[in-house]
Amino acid sequence: MQPEAREEVFEVAPREAGRAAIIRLLGRFTLRSEVRLMVLACLVGALAGTGATFMSIVAHAMHEVLFRTGPGGFLSIVPDLSSPYMYFIPAAGGLLLGLLGLLIKRYRPKPVIDPIEANALEGGRMSLTDSVILSSQTVLGNGFGASVGMEAGYTQWGSGVASAIGQKLGLNRADLRILVGCGAAGGIAAAFHAPLAGAFYAFELIIGVYAIPSVAPVMGAALLGYLCAGALGAVGTPIVIPHVPHIGPADYLPFILLGLVGALVAIAIMRLMTLIEQGFRRTGIPAALRPMVGGLAVGALAVLSPQVLSSGEAAIHIQVGTTVTLAVLGVLLLKILAAAFSLGSGFRGGLFSAALFMGVLLGKLFAAAAAFVAPALHVDPVISGVVGMAALAVGIVGGPVTMTFLVLEATSNLAITGLVLTAAIMSSLTVRLAFGYSFSTWRLHLRGESIRGAFDVGILRALTVGRLMTRDPPICPVAGRVGELRARFASAPPRVVVLVDGAGGYAGLVRLLTLQGVADDAPLADHLLCRDRVLHPGMRIEEAIRQFEGAGTPILTVVAEDGSGRVIGMLDEAEALHAYAQALEDQRRGIAGEEPVR
Secondary structure, rough: HHHHHHHHHHHHHHHHHHHHHHHHHHHHHOHHHHHHHHHHHHHHHHHHHHHHHHHHHHHHHHHHHHOOOOOOOOHHHHOOOOOOHHHHHHHHHHHHHHHHHHHHHHHOOOOOOOOHHHHHOOOOOOOOEEEEHHHHHHHHHHHHOOOOEEEHHHHHHHHHHHHHHHHHHHOOOOOOHHHHHHHHHHHHHHOOOOOHHHHHHHHHHHHHOOOHHHHHHOOOOHHHHHHHHOOOOOOOOOOOOOOOOOOOOOHHHHHHHHHHHHHHHHHHHHHHHHHHHHHHHHHHHOOOHHHHHHHHHHHHHHHHHHHOOOOOOHHHHHHHHHOOOOHHHHHHHHHHHHHHHHHOOOOOOOHHHHHHHHHHHHHHHHHHHHHHOOOHHHHHHHHHHHHHHHHHHHHHOOOHHHHHHHHHHOOOOOHHHHHHHHHHHHHHHHHHOOOOOOOHHHHHHOOOOOOOOOOOOHHOOOHHHHHOOEEEOOOEEOOOEHHHHHHHHOOOOEEEEEOOOOOOOOEEEEEHHHHHOOOOOOEEEOOOOOOOEEEOOOOOOHHHHHHHHOOOEEEEEEEEEOOOOOOEEEEEHHHHHHHHHHHHHHHHHHHHHHOOOO
C-alpha cells in the first residue's frame, strides 16, 4: 500500500505544479495592470467595432427591405420614395418601439445608464442587458427611418461590453472608466472609419480627461475597432475638397463667426427638442404611442424631402459638393424638425450623424450669406460646409478635437484643419458659456442630474453624511440639569452631548468644555448650541462641511429625514474633512491612472 500511495502522490505533483505555474503567471499578469488593461482594451475595441458594423448592416438591410433602397443604397440620399405607403413606415416603427418600451419598462423600470453617466457617477458600471436593449432600439428606430443617429447604439454597446468585462475581472474604478471609454472609442472608430476621432471621442466625452495612462489602451481600442470594421467589409466614403487656396490669418475670421453661428443653432436645436418632448407630455398622449406620433411627423416631413429620414450621414457627401440654393435652407429646417420630433417623441438614438449633416447645410448657407454680405471674403462653400459640419456637431455633441480629427480623417486634407479647429473651439466655448451642456448632459440635466461631462464626480457624490456619521451618539434630556449630565458621563465625558426633548426630537447640542464653572443645578436648556443646524444622512459631504462654518462646535448632529427630528448619529468635522481630502486624492489618482490609496 505504501508504494502505491507514494506513486499516486508523484502522479498528482506535476499536475499541482502546473496549476501553481498558471496561477503565478496570472498573478504576474494581474499585477501588471497596464499590460492587462491594454489587452482588454484591444479585445473591447474589436468587440465594439464588430458590434457597430453588425448594427450598421442590420439598419441598412432594414432600409433595403422597407424602403427598397437597393443593394448599397442609402435612405437619406434617395430622390423620392417609391410608394406613398412608405411615408407611414416611421410611424409603424414608432408603434413597435412604443409597445416594446412598455414591455421593457415592466421588467426593467430603471432608466438606462449611458457611458457618460456611468463614468461620471457610477465609476464605469453599466448593465450589459440594458446596453443591448438600448442598442437594439436604436437600430430599430433608424431602420424604420426615424431621424436618429446610430452612434448612441454603437457607444452603448461598446461601453456596455467593456463595463461587463471589467466588472467580471474586478478592475478598479480608474481602469474600469478607461475601459468604458475604450468601448466607445472602438464603436465610433468603426462607424466613421476614423480611429483618431474615435479615440478623442473617448477622451473628451466618455472619460472626460486626456491622461497619459489612458492613451495606449484607448488608441489600441480605436484602432482594433477600425480594423475589425474594415475586415467585415465596412468602407468609408471620403469627402473630397477639390481645391484649397492659400489660407492666411485673415481667412480665419469668417470661420470664427461660423463657429459662433453653429453654437447658437446648436443651442436652438437642443431647446427645440426639449420643447417638443415637453409638448408630448402635456398632450396626455400615452408614452407608448408618442413614438408613433413622432413617426407620423417624420413621414410628413419626408414628403417634402426624403433626406430627413435616417441619420443623414450618406447625404453629407451629396450636400458638400452641390450648389447653394434655397432648397438647402429648406432641407436644414426639415432635418431639424425631423430630428426633434424623433428624439422628442421617444425614439432612441443620438444626434452625432444628424448634427454633421445639418452642419454641412449650415456651413453652405453661411458661405452664401458671406458672398452676399461681404464678397471680398471669398468664403468657399465646400470648405465652409466642412467647417460648419464640425462647428454644429461640437455645439451639440461636444468634443472640438474629436470633430477636428473626424474632418481630417474624412477629407485627408490637413490644410483646413486649422479652420476646423478654430470654429470648433469657438462653438464649444460659446455653448459652454451660454448654455452649459452638450446634448447628452442636457438630457441628464432634465432628469435632475447636474453633471456637465464625464469627469468622475461619483467618488464625491458617494461620500454622504450617512456613510461617515457615528451612530449611537451620547444623548441627554434637554429638561435636565448640568449636574445630571456630568453624572451620566462621569466615566468617559464626550466633547459634545446631544440634547433631546420629551418626544425624542433634537433640541440642540451642549459642549462639556463650556460647562466648566457652571453650577450643577443650572438648566441645560440655557447652554444649547446649534438648535437649528443639523445634518441629514443623504446630505453630500461638501454641503455638510459648509454647515460647520460658524457652528461653534466641531461636531454636528444627524437627524432622520422624515421630519421627526429623531437623532440617528453625529458627524465630526475633522473626520469629514479627512474623508473629503481622501476622495479628492482618489479622484486625482484616477485621472493620473494610479491605484487609489486605501
